[in-house]
Amino acid sequence: MPHEEWAIILSRLSLIGFLIPFGWFHRFKGGKATYLAAGKWNNPIYFPFILKGFLSDPIWRFLLIFTGVTVLSFAWVIDWHRPDLGLLLIYACSFALVNAVLEEILWRGYILSGFVGILGEVKGLIVAGVGFGFYHYHLGFSWLICLLFSVFGMMMSATTIRSQGLLPVIVMHFVMNILFVLSGMIF
Secondary structure, rough: HHHHHHHHHHHHHHHHHHHHHHHHHHOOOOOOOOOOOOHHHHHOOEEEOOOEEEEEEHHHHHHHHHHHHHHHHHHOOOOOOOOHHHHHHHHHHHHHHHHHHHHHHHHHHHHHHHHHHHOHHHHHOOOOOHHHHHHHHHHOOOOHHHEEEHHHHHHHHHHHHHHHHHHHHHHHHHHHHHHHHHOOOOO
């Protein structure tokens, strides 16, 4: 069984095959990857719609709240007494590191940048977010889960726009991926 987990983790490296054409276009054809940067942790994020709202808070605080709420939401479905929990946590962190970094470079660094450049921020984040969600269908997730991933993709796209970079959403994605593994959604 341990070989299956490592095979899944390594299979996520296939995302590099998607990144190569985007990187090539960006480098040699003048494509603009607006959000292919670290991002700013102190930029404001708004409640309730991230881009607009009546309350403002820095992105770093939003991420703390997001992480707390997300961990509490998943805590009841994780088997905290399983004997291989430590090993599963190693798999979870390995998977999350590879998957979160590569998917965010692809979906927010290149794809969101392109759609925002063509359609504007709101329409661009909707198209990129929905694309991100339903891209996961080929990985075996149900349509309903893909719809939820689309909402999450739009939230991460809006966070990317507000931060002007990828590190905040890589953290969000990393946290979610760890929880997906620990809850049994992946592996």
